[in-house]
Amino acid sequence: MPAEEFVAGWVSGALGLVLGHPFDTIKVRLQSQNKYRGILDCAIQIYRHESVLGFFKGMSFPIASIALVNSVLFGVYSNVLLALTTTPHQERWTHPPVYMDVFIAGCLGGFVQAYCLAPFDLIKVRLQNQTEPRAQLGSPRPRYRGPLHCMTSILQNEGPQGLFRGSGTLMLRDTPTLGIYFVSYEWLCRYYTPKDQNPNSATVLVAGGCAGIASWVTATPLDVIKCRMQMDGLKGRVYHGLLDCMVSSVQQEGPQVFFRGLIINSARAFPVNAVTFLSYEYLLRWWG
C-alpha cells in the first residue's frame, strides 16, 4: 500500500474518530456506570465536572492506532474477498461478489482487527471511565495520568495479558458484526446504483453510514459486556468470565442492559462510517 494512501486513510479515519469520540465517551459511561439518567444527563454531568475536555478523554491512542486497525480490517477484508472471488477491486461493481463471500470476508476482517484493536480499546475505555476533572491543585488524582501511564500501570498490575482483558468478547462482537457491516454496505450501494456503474459519493456516504448503524445495533449487546469486562475489578465488581458478566448484569439491571448506549452508538456510527467508506472508495479509485 503506497504511503500517501496509508496517510490519507489514517487522516480520514482520524477525522471520523474525532467527530465520533464525544458520542463514544457518553456511550462508554452509560454502559459501565449506573449514575447517569440518560444521554443528556451524562453529557451535562461530563461538561459540568470535567469541561468540554471530558468528552475527549482517551482519544489519543485510538487516533494513533486507527491507521493499523483500519488497514488491517479493510486489508484482510479486500484480500479475503479477492481470494474467494478472484475479482479485482476495480471490477467489484461490474462483477459483484455474492453476499456470502462478502460476509465471510467481513467476518475474517473483524476477527483479525479485534486482536489489533484490543489493547488500544482497553486503554480508551479505562481513560473514558475516569470521571475526575483534569489535574487541578487539591482535586483527587485520577488513577491513570494518560494513555502511556495507563498502559504501564496495566502491565505492572495485571501483567501483559491484562492489556487483552475483554478481547475474547471484542472478538465475538466484531466477527459477525463486521460481516453484517460489509454486507449492508454492499447491498445498499448495489440497490441505489444503476447496473455496471460505480456508486456515487452520496450513495457511498449513506450506505457507509447505514452499514455503521446496522453493525453497531447488532454489536451493542456484546459491546456492553465487553466494556464491563474491560473495567473488571476496577469499580468494585469482579466477573468470572463472559457468561457471569452477562448473567449478573441481567440479574441486576434486567434484559434492557444489553441495549445500553444503543441510541448514542447509532448516532455516532452514521458520520464515522460515512466518512470511512467515502475515503476508502476514493482512495481505491485513485489508486486503481
Ligand SMILES: CN(C)C(=N)NCCC[C@H](N)C(=O)O
Ligand atoms: C460494529 N463494529 C465493531 C464496527 N462496525 N466496526 C467497524 C467500524 C469501525 C469504525 N471506526 C467505527 O468505530 O464505527
